[in-house]
Amino acid sequence: MKKVKVECLGSAIKSTREKLEMTQRELADKLHITPRYLQDIEHGKKNPSYKVFVRLLQELDISADMIFHYNQDDKRYAVKIIPH
Secondary structure (H helix, E strand, O other): OOOOOHHHHHHHHHHHHHHOOOOHHHHHHHHOOOHHHHHHHHOOOOOOOHHHHHHHHHHHOOOHHHHEEEEOOOOEEEEOOOOO
């Protein structure tokens, strides 16, 4: 499986957080991470750990399939836009 572009994942997380009218600090506190770490995830500078990713999905009330889809043509996973 090919890697998903990190900055796309971060953008999807940021977009969903903003639609929920949640600040980075509020979400970071709920995830028990620093606001800086969340900012780095949202800007594509860092990947969330599996544990943080699962908590992100829970706190944002979304499922992984709302973020990822398999592109049959490219034979890879990609981040999709999250409608809310």
